Amino acid sequence: MITLTERAATHVSNFLSKRGKGVGLRLGVRTSGCSGLAYRIEYADAVNPEDQTFESHGVKVVVDPKSLQFLEGTELDFTREGLNEGFKFNNPNVKDECGCGESFNV
Amino acid sequence: MALLQISEPGESPGPHRHRLAVGIDLGTTNSLVAAVRNGIAVVLNDHDGHALLPSIVRYLRDGGVAVGRGAEAEQARDPRNTIVSVKRFMGRGLKDVTHAENSPYDFLDLPGMVQIRTVAGVKSPVEVSAEILKVLRARAEESLVGKAGGELAGAVITVPAYFDDAQRQATKDAGKLAGLNVLRLLNEPTAAAIAYGLDNAAEGIYAVYDLGGGTFDISILKLSKGVFEVMATNGDAALGGDDFDQRLFCWVVERARLAPLSSEDTRLLLTQSRAAKEFLTTHLEARISATLMSRETVDVTVTQKEFQEMTRPLVAKTLGPTRKALRDARLEWSEVKGVVMVGGATRMPHVQQMVAELFGQAPLNNLDPDKVVALGAAIQANVLAGNKASGDDWLLLDVIPLSLGIETMGGLAERVIPRNSTIPVARAQEFTTYKDGQTAMSIHVVQGERELVSDCRSLARFELRGIPPMVAGAARIRVTFQVDADGLLSVSARESTTGVEAAIAVKPSYGLTDEQITQMLKDSFDHAKDDVHARALREQRVEGERMLEATEAALREDADLLSTEESAALRTELDALRKTLACTDHRTIKSGIERVNRASEAFAGRRMDRSIKRALAGRKVESL
Numbered sequence: 001m002i003t004l005t006e007r008a009a010t011h012v013s014n015f016l017s018k019r020g021k022g023v024g025l026r027l028g029v030r031t032s033g034c035s036g037l038a039y040r041i042e043y044a045d046a047v048n049p050e051d052q053t054f055e056s057h058g059v060k061v062v063v064d065p066k067s068l069q070f071l072e073g074t075e076l077d078f079t080r081e082g083l084n085e086g087f088k089f090n091n092p093n094v095k096d097e098c099g100c101g102e103s104f105n106v
Numbered sequence: 107m108a109l110l111q112i113s114e115p116g117e118s119p120g121p122h123r124h125r126l127a128v129g130i131d132l133g134t135t136n137s138l139v140a141a142v143r144n145g146i147a148v149v150l151n152d153h154d155g156h157a158l159l160p161s162i163v164r165y166l167r168d169g170g171v172a173v174g175r176g177a178e179a180e181q182a183r184d185p186r187n188t189i190v191s192v193k194r195f196m197g198r199g200l201k202d203v204t205h206a207e208n209s210p211y212d213f214l215d216l217p218g219m220v221q222i223r224t225v226a227g228v229k230s231p232v233e234v235s236a237e238i239l240k241v242l243r244a245r246a247e248e249s250l251v252g253k254a255g256g257e258l259a260g261a262v263i264t265v266p267a268y269f270d271d272a273q274r275q276a277t278k279d280a281g282k283l284a285g286l287n288v289l290r291l292l293n294e295p296t297a298a299a300i301a302y303g304l305d306n307a308a309e310g311i312y313a314v315y316d317l318g319g320g321t322f323d324i325s326i327l328k329l330s331k332g333v334f335e336v337m338a339t340n341g342d343a344a345l346g347g348d349d350f351d352q353r354l355f356c357w358v359v360e361r362a363r364l365a366p367l368s369s370e371d372t373r374l375l376l377t378q379s380r381a382a383k384e385f386l387t388t389h390l391e392a393r394i395s396a397t398l399m400s401r402e403t404v405d406v407t408v409t410q411k412e413f414q415e416m417t418r419p420l421v422a423k424t425l426g427p428t429r430k431a432l433r434d435a436r437l438e439w440s441e442v443k444g445v446v447m448v449g450g451a452t453r454m455p456h457v458q459q460m461v462a463e464l465f466g467q468a469p470l471n472n473l474d475p476d477k478v479v480a481l482g483a484a485i486q487a488n489v490l491a492g493n494k495a496s497g498d499d500w501l502l503l504d505v506i507p508l509s510l511g512i513e514t515m516g517g518l519a520e521r522v523i524p525r526n527s528t529i530p531v532a533r534a535q536e537f538t539t540y541k542d543g544q545t546a547m548s549i550h551v552v553q554g555e556r557e558l559v560s561d562c563r564s565l566a567r568f569e570l571r572g573i574p575p576m577v578a579g580a581a582r583i584r585v586t587f588q589v590d591a592d593g594l595l596s597v598s599a600r601e602s603t604t605g606v607e608a609a610i611a612v613k614p615s616y617g618l619t620d621e622q623i624t625q626m627l628k629d630s631f632d633h634a635k636d637d638v639h640a641r642a643l644r645e646q647r648v649e650g651e652r653m654l655e656a657t658e659a660a661l662r663e664d665a666d667l668l669s670t671e672e673s674a675a676l677r678t679e680l681d682a683l684r685k686t687l688a689c690t691d692h693r694t695i696k697s698g699i700e701r702v703n704r705a706s707e708a709f710a711g712r713r714m715d716r717s718i719k720r721a722l723a724g725r726k727v728e729s730l
Binding site: 011012015018019025026030039040041042043044045079081082083084085086087088089 | 108109110111112113114115116117118143144145146150151152153245248249250251
């Protein structure tokens, strides 16, 4: 199960409508980065047969089964820090992450 | 914890691999910075939520600098040290600055670029602009990288299409001085077209009408297969929203019967005039009230109708360049598929109305006209920084503002590359020698639309030496003009039999202001008829002189082929031709040439026979 906070969902919906296409949001991980794994956050234009999908505050979240192992239970938030704003993964599987938070280990 | 952005499918950057690039609209009145976030171009706001940074820089006695609203608030109190509309001074000498006498600044007329003496020392327009860019850079880094800090990969800064090399270079220098990696300068109208997504629109012709704070630009863009081609540009670098403020200000001064004002009061009333102008976009009347330093009070009301009447001539000034751009692109009004409105001044209802009437269609204005340029620049910056899959980048073509050519005999300009050709471009043309045994040729590169070299601008001269001696007209000299993507012209000349070559590199628009370009174009229209006549006259003179020279050379060589009478008759015609060369009607010279031609026909025939005999003497038929 993967969820979006309401604020994150609102922003994703806005971006999707401005972009003018896309069925939802694709989350994933890939092996790279200083701590082993890195997050991927992309627009989803299609859902593949093996994908798992979740619905959160009206936004479809698409995850491939391999990534889901590392993301199960994650909540995606949208926050603002000064002028900077963006998405943040609250991932219970993470044991340690690099200082920047862009990559992590389970 | 880094804050993440949504990427396009399959384009997620690796950790720490985000290449952050911004687009900056360095405007006369306001400046903005934008970036592509979550795949969408957005303008980056400051902490107070403002997108527009007033392009105003105030220098303080302690060496400090205030930029934007902070500077704006004090400009009425400290006009000498508060620099507004610095873009007008970029790359300009004092004589190029319009309304210099109305400016409150202490100008220093230095070679190259005007400088301003402030309480914090002498500042160049490049330094002033860099202060504006530094603020935008800090805003962008804070927005994109967060407090953790980090560097921008680069920036695209926009410039008016009409900016010359000196102005473009000054803008680039300002970017560098502000610590930005300037990926490229982008013409403002092209940026606007990108922001409107015209690259994804139906193919066709689009016009971009940009009436900003200090510049007016009209660009005719052709979109085909997702590629923008700038077919023609025109404009007026000294016309913009500021002029509307100035006009209203003058009206207020007249209406209130004010004595000459101090610089503080001038600034105060100009600011009030600008506010009134903006108010009149959505209201039928505006009130201007102020208390001056002299304790005088000003309280006048201006209606929308009055304002439109007094500024109508300014709106009308945009018509000429617009027509010219369309004419240069060889297009009819009906062929324009869409008109994009750019610049805050296009919000004025009478501007919208006039453009709609001119093009016979409602212009595109659903994006904020103050932001479109920055948004387009951000999209371009994102592509250039390598964040976009390839095949999606634009090839933005530019045009040559004035024709390029060389001087030919008689002081005539021979066009090699016509104006408004898109660059990069290469054109070659063959020329030949004028005299027998000529071994060198002087190549004079000129720029302009006039027929005579003396009316064009000289760019460079070089010589091609080592041409093998041949009879006049036998040598084949190929002159190649090449203009690269940065507008750098190189000219080479090559004699084809020996391969001797000479070349030179020149910057075609170097030091030419837009006014000069406009003037040169205007002259070519005004003098079109005279020029054609002058060209015909020079051509006939050159032909006449060549004829005299060739015939006399032949007479020296083969006088024995003519009887005394024949020789005398030919010499009479030659003398007659020599006399006609001084007259101003090309037809007279032409008839003189024809008479010499007829009189020398028999002579030419006999010479031909003799040279064939010589060539064949002592040779067998088989060996030929």
